[in-house]
Amino acid sequence: xxxxxxxxxARRGYxxxxxxxxxxxxxxxxxxxxxxxxxxxxxxTACIRREADALTAAIRAxxxxxxxxxxxxxxxxxxxFEHTAAHPDGWTLLHTQARTVxxxxxxxxxxxxxxxxxxxxxxxxxxxxxxxxxxxxxxGCEVAAxxxxxxxxxxxxxxxxxxxxRSGRENAATLMNFAWSGLANLMxxxxxxx
Amino acid sequence: xxxxxxxxxARRGYxxxxxxxxxxxxxxxxxxxxxxxxxxxxxxTACIRREADALTAAIRAxxxxxxxxxxxxxxxxxxxFEHTAAHPDGWTLLHTQARTVxxxxxxxxxxxxxxxxxxxxxxxxxxxxxxxxxxxxxxGCEVAAxxxxxxxxxxxxxxxxxxxxRSGRENAATLMNFAWSGLANLMxxxxxxx
Amino acid sequence: xxxxxxxxxARRGYxxxxxxxxxxxxxxxxxxxxxxxxxxxxxxTACIRREADALTAAIRAxxxxxxxxxxxxxxxxxxxFEHTAAHPDGWTLLHTQARTVxxxxxxxxxxxxxxxxxxxxxxxxxxxxxxxxxxxxxxGCEVAAxxxxxxxxxxxxxxxxxxxxRSGRENAATLMNFAWSGLANLMxxxxxxx
Amino acid sequence: xxxxxxxxxARRGYxxxxxxxxxxxxxxxxxxxxxxxxxxxxxxTACIRREADALTAAIRAxxxxxxxxxxxxxxxxxxxFEHTAAHPDGWTLLHTQARTVxxxxxxxxxxxxxxxxxxxxxxxxxxxxxxxxxxxxxxGCEVAAxxxxxxxxxxxxxxxxxxxxRSGRENAATLMNFAWSGLANLMxxxxxxx
DNA sequence: TATGAATGAGACTTCATTCAT
DNA sequence: AATGAATGAAGTCTCATTCAT
Numbered sequence: 001x002x003x004x005x006x007x008x009x010a011r012r013g014y015x016x017x018x019x020x021x022x023x024x025x026x027x028x029x030x031x032x033x034x035x036x037x038x039x040x041x042x043x044x045t046a047c048i049r050r051e052a053d054a055l056t057a058a059i060r061a062x063x064x065x066x067x068x069x070x071x072x073x074x075x076x077x078x079x080x081f082e083h084t085a086a087h088p089d090g091w092t093l094l095h096t097q098a099r100t101v102x103x104x105x106x107x108x109x110x111x112x113x114x115x116x117x118x119x120x121x122x123x124x125x126x127x128x129x130x131x132x133x134x135x136x137x138x139x140g141c142e143v144a145a146x147x148x149x150x151x152x153x154x155x156x157x158x159x160x161x162x163x164x165x166r167s168g169r170e171n172a173a174t175l176m177n178f179a180w181s182g183l184a185n186l187m188x189x190x191x192x193x194x
Numbered sequence: 195x196x197x198x199x200x201x202x203x204a205r206r207g208y209x210x211x212x213x214x215x216x217x218x219x220x221x222x223x224x225x226x227x228x229x230x231x232x233x234x235x236x237x238x239t240a241c242i243r244r245e246a247d248a249l250t251a252a253i254r255a256x257x258x259x260x261x262x263x264x265x266x267x268x269x270x271x272x273x274x275f276e277h278t279a280a281h282p283d284g285w286t287l288l289h290t291q292a293r294t295v296x297x298x299x300x301x302x303x304x305x306x307x308x309x310x311x312x313x314x315x316x317x318x319x320x321x322x323x324x325x326x327x328x329x330x331x332x333x334g335c336e337v338a339a340x341x342x343x344x345x346x347x348x349x350x351x352x353x354x355x356x357x358x359x360r361s362g363r364e365n366a367a368t369l370m371n372f373a374w375s376g377l378a379n380l381m382x383x384x385x386x387x388x
Numbered sequence: 389x390x391x392x393x394x395x396x397x398a399r400r401g402y403x404x405x406x407x408x409x410x411x412x413x414x415x416x417x418x419x420x421x422x423x424x425x426x427x428x429x430x431x432x433t434a435c436i437r438r439e440a441d442a443l444t445a446a447i448r449a450x451x452x453x454x455x456x457x458x459x460x461x462x463x464x465x466x467x468x469f470e471h472t473a474a475h476p477d478g479w480t481l482l483h484t485q486a487r488t489v490x491x492x493x494x495x496x497x498x499x500x501x502x503x504x505x506x507x508x509x510x511x512x513x514x515x516x517x518x519x520x521x522x523x524x525x526x527x528g529c530e531v532a533a534x535x536x537x538x539x540x541x542x543x544x545x546x547x548x549x550x551x552x553x554r555s556g557r558e559n560a561a562t563l564m565n566f567a568w569s570g571l572a573n574l575m576x577x578x579x580x581x582x
Numbered sequence: 583x584x585x586x587x588x589x590x591x592a593r594r595g596y597x598x599x600x601x602x603x604x605x606x607x608x609x610x611x612x613x614x615x616x617x618x619x620x621x622x623x624x625x626x627t628a629c630i631r632r633e634a635d636a637l638t639a640a641i642r643a644x645x646x647x648x649x650x651x652x653x654x655x656x657x658x659x660x661x662x663f664e665h666t667a668a669h670p671d672g673w674t675l676l677h678t679q680a681r682t683v684x685x686x687x688x689x690x691x692x693x694x695x696x697x698x699x700x701x702x703x704x705x706x707x708x709x710x711x712x713x714x715x716x717x718x719x720x721x722g723c724e725v726a727a728x729x730x731x732x733x734x735x736x737x738x739x740x741x742x743x744x745x746x747x748r749s750g751r752e753n754a755a756t757l758m759n760f761a762w763s764g765l766a767n768l769m770x771x772x773x774x775x776x
Numbered sequence: 777t778a779t780g781a782a783t784g785a786g787a788c789t790t791c792a793t794t795c796a797t
Numbered sequence: 798a799a800t801g802a803a804t805g806a807a808g809t810c811t812c813a814t815t816c817a818t
Contacts, residue, residue: 540738
């Protein structure tokens with residue numbers, strides 16, 4: 001029943017999706033939906049919560065805990081791309097729809113995103129620690145900004161990949177080449193300056 | 195009048211924003227809105243179109259046509275970050291709201307985004323041409339993917355910057371260090387492999 | 389089970405009381421309610437009928453059959469006030485709720501009220517017969533009207549008494565002083581005229 | 583428009599009366615009703631308020647300010663009976679329907695009723711003052727109780743009169759004979775005791 | 777040109793009522 | 798005998814859209 005709701009919300013948005021539509025997609029009657037999930041709000045929250053948990057669980061399951069930072073980031077990205085590709089509706093719900101409805105829902109998603117950014121930040125910081133340089137990252141270019149940029153790039157590729165037939169491996173490899181490699185330079189002291 | 199519509203749509207979303215609200219925010223009567231823009235759909239389209247044009251124009255105005263690729267990308271990013279920071283409602287409309295409503299509107303935004311991706315792609319390709327290597331970019335890591343990743347990273351930083359007080363220069367510099375530098379490695383033949 | 393229904397109907401009204409609520413208050417499942425009493429209408433009717441019968445029975449049990457008219461009226465009023473005070477939900481159901489729903493139910497209550505009015509009328513008529521005057525009650529001031537007035541006064545005191553802590557004896561005494569005494573004057577030929 | 587609402591609410595009750603029904607009775611569309619009176623609650627409140635004001639105004643207009651107490655009571659009763667007979671729906675709304683819906687509405691009506699009881703109380707008290715007896719009314723039989731009884735009797739006759747064709751004069755005369763005359767006895771020291 | 781006034785259509789939600797067990 | 802599970806029908810309210818002025 002949540003499956004139908006996720007699909008409908010993802011395709012039509014919170015406001016445009018009607019409870020009639022969701023109930024029909026689920027193959028049940030509308031009052032039944034209200035019996036299990038008490039209101040449209042609660043239904044939407046349940047959908048978000050389920051998809052967010054599924055995504056973070058997929059990422060957590062993919063990373064290899066003890067591995068070096070680049071290896072961890074790589075496997076996390078792989079998990080991310082594979083899960084979003086396998087659950088496009090869920091991904092649309094989280095990335096596109098939930099942020100437009102209002103505070104309580106956006107906050108739910110922001111929490112999940114913060115968790116992912118946190119993970120990426122930790123890997124970058126770990127890599128920075130491994131360098132022998134005292135101050136590996138230049139001013140105005142904080143780790144958090146780098147992490148945000150990386151996550152944004154991943155989100156963009158996830159959305160783009162769903163159209164064409166890009167594999168998760170390709171997307172993850174692109175990001176590692178693109179970003180991680182840039183980070184390495186940065187930490188070696190090679191900045192780009194205008 | 196479009197200003198009021200953009201602000202209202204950005205803050206409340208397409209479905210939640212009522213024509214009453216928009217008319218009141220514009221300080222005119224509702225039938226007048228219908229006189230100039232015939233329906234809610236057309237009004238929304240007009241808003242998207244105006245904001246999209248403004249953003250692409252700002253970017254175009256910022257780049258220096260004859261400059262080297264990295265310089266062009268840098269100035270384009272600067273234009274992007276400064277315009278989105280100066281017009282947060284417009285940016286929210288394009289990035290957050292327009293994609294949730296449905297095909298015709300999402301397509302409008304996709305067109306604009308394609309134009310930006312195109313510009314970035316061109317700069318990367320130009321940089322690749324300047325290299326003396328025969329095949330500067332490895333398979334599965336097409337230029338388009340790199341461009342998409344870069345644009346996504348920029349979008350993410352734009353949204354993030356609005357919360358804190360990050361300047362456009364900082365965001366642009368972060369991206370150049372992060373991404374361009376990675377590209378340079380790539381073109382020198384240094385890949386990251388799992 | 390009827391107890392729960394009476395309490396719920398009295399407190400919430402016919403329409404607002406839901407069958408769920410009643411079933412829960414009775415501590416049984418909803419289908420069981422439908423098994424014994426086939427519909428909400430029938431359940432309500434059964435409640436009314438039971439409370440009406442209980443009230444008339446209480447009054448009947450209170451009056452002393454052979455006593456003089458004033459004594460009979462007094463004891464009947466006492467029975468009325470004591471029963472309504474002891475069963476406030478039942479009284480609310482009959483007096484306040486049943487009349488608001490519509491014809492079939494209001495008629496049920498009207499029947500009970502007619503019975504009470506009838507009893508009062510009989511006492512007034514008996515008192516009139518005891519007078520030696522030929523025409524003890526003036527035109528336009530029929531016995532039935534007097535009885536209706538007396539019953540209305542009693543109903544009003546019953547509702548009022550439930551708020552404060554008035555005893556049934558006080559209420560009954562008030563009415564006897566107020567009304568019966570006026571009747572006595574009337575039968576002695578002393579009218580009030582504008 | 584309020585006329586239609588009063589009629590519908592009086593006949594069907596608050597819960598059973600649908601906004602569709604009211605709008606149709608008023609000969610307008612439902613949204614128009616919502617435009618002027620914002621919700622069912624507010625509409626009901628407006629109806630109650632209007633009818634309550636009309637009734638108290640009618641009574642106030644009927645009494646002759648300087649007249650003796652019995653004369654004032656008589657004319658007040660006359661005003662009451664004539665107004666309720668002329669506006670049976672309004673009377674049903676106030677007396678039967680408004681009390682069953684819930685606190686805010688019942689309170690509105692209770693206020694009006696308190697005003698009427700207050701008026702009656704004042705007349706009885708005035709009459710008591712005119713007596714030369716020190717303590718004209720026996721214990722347990724407070725003026726307030728008498729007033730409540732009298733008002734209840736009037737309400738009962740108002741409801742009864744609407745069925746048959748009793749005139750307001752007849753009803754008022756009945757009450758004066760019935761009650762006022764009893765009061766006179768009371769004040770002369772003639773009690774009824776069991 | 778500009779608007780006050782009006783409405784058809786559709787949304788969320790509730791509830792009396794019934795099966796299958 | 799008793800109930801968990803399910804639904805058709807109906808109700809309150811909102812909103813994009815249009816006239817008459």
